[in-house]
Amino acid sequence: MASQRFFRPWGFILPGIVLGIITLVVPIVMGFRYSLHRIRLYRLSDQVFVGFQNYMRLFDDPLFMMSVRVTFWFTIGCTILAVVFGLAIAAVMSTRGIRGTGAARFYMAFYLVPFVATQVVVGMLGRLYIWEPEYGMINWIMGLVGMDPVGWLISADTALLATTITNSWRLVPLALLVFYAALATIPDAIVESAEVDGASALTIFFRIKLPMIRFHISFVTLIILTSAFREFDLVYALSGLGPGRSTNVMSMLVYHMGLSTANIGLANAISFIMFGMVAVLAVVYIKAAKLSEMRE
Numbered sequence: 001m002a003s004q005r006f007f008r009p010w011g012f013i014l015p016g017i018v019l020g021i022i023t024l025v026v027p028i029v030m031g032f033r034y035s036l037h038r039i040r041l042y043r044l045s046d047q048v049f050v051g052f053q054n055y056m057r058l059f060d061d062p063l064f065m066m067s068v069r070v071t072f073w074f075t076i077g078c079t080i081l082a083v084v085f086g087l088a089i090a091a092v093m094s095t096r097g098i099r100g101t102g103a104a105r106f107y108m109a110f111y112l113v114p115f116v117a118t119q120v121v122v123g124m125l126g127r128l129y130i131w132e133p134e135y136g137m138i139n140w141i142m143g144l145v146g147m148d149p150v151g152w153l154i155s156a157d158t159a160l161l162a163t164t165i166t167n168s169w170r171l172v173p174l175a176l177l178v179f180y181a182a183l184a185t186i187p188d189a190i191v192e193s194a195e196v197d198g199a200s201a202l203t204i205f206f207r208i209k210l211p212m213i214r215f216h217i218s219f220v221t222l223i224i225l226t227s228a229f230r231e232f233d234l235v236y237a238l239s240g241l242g243p244g245r246s247t248n249v250m251s252m253l254v255y256h257m258g259l260s261t262a263n264i265g266l267a268n269a270i271s272f273i274m275f276g277m278v279a280v281l282a283v284v285y286i287k288a289a290k291l292s293e294m295r296e
Helices: 002-035 054-059 062-095 104-112 119-130 138-145 161-184 188-196 201-212 212-227 233-238 250-260 262-295
Strands: 035-040 045-050
Touching: 002 035, 002 262, 035 054, 054 062, 054 262, 062 104, 062 161, 062 212, 062 250, 104 161, 104 212, 119 138, 119 161, 119 233, 161 212, 161 233, 188 201, 201 212, 212 262, 233 250
Parallel strands: none
Antiparallel strands: 035 045
């Protein structure tokens, strides 16, 4: 009887475990194995074991190092813009007099549009309607104030900036939802007490509200950081590799190596380097956040 109580729960979760092994563990093991071989896409049976030679080759490749730099600036830019704008909009939407009104609900639904749309759709919208040199929205606004149009996606100086802003626009609703829910749970009595003591709106936000939602800020920052780091669909649809490979993030390089040049070994090596970088980044960020909380 006791053995039945022990084994019965495993019968319910066993299908999920098997599915996870098939869809996650097996591809990861195979990918790591491929990264240690010289292997071509159209000759998978012709494999030569090279050890960590693919990894060493990548760190000597200026194209790979350039993609690391591009990915770094793209990730940092997306994270800062998405968190800052999401927090600013949530702060306004959660204030008394605005929170819960019909206008607030309308704008919340409006802000969610880029988040619920697929990355490819957002990328195509950005390329055809927002950053298009002749009739795009940004250049149209610039023309209204007497500024010359800019070839945002055809210039190596501006392509990464346009791509970063577009991806941040897609990620802002995620930050907005979490921050709005967090700010809405702060009791009005705390805010009213601060107002009675003469605290300004900015003081209340930075000295009272912000410390109370720092866990949510850490959570959203980590999610957006990892999402931007591995972004592919939007970059591919919006700018591709970009002029002069200015938007050649690491996920784009994996695609280029694996499908365009058919070098499966190098493509998998880049993928595992990305996996390691994300894992280290996440662990360091979580440890730093915990240390910060302990000091406070």
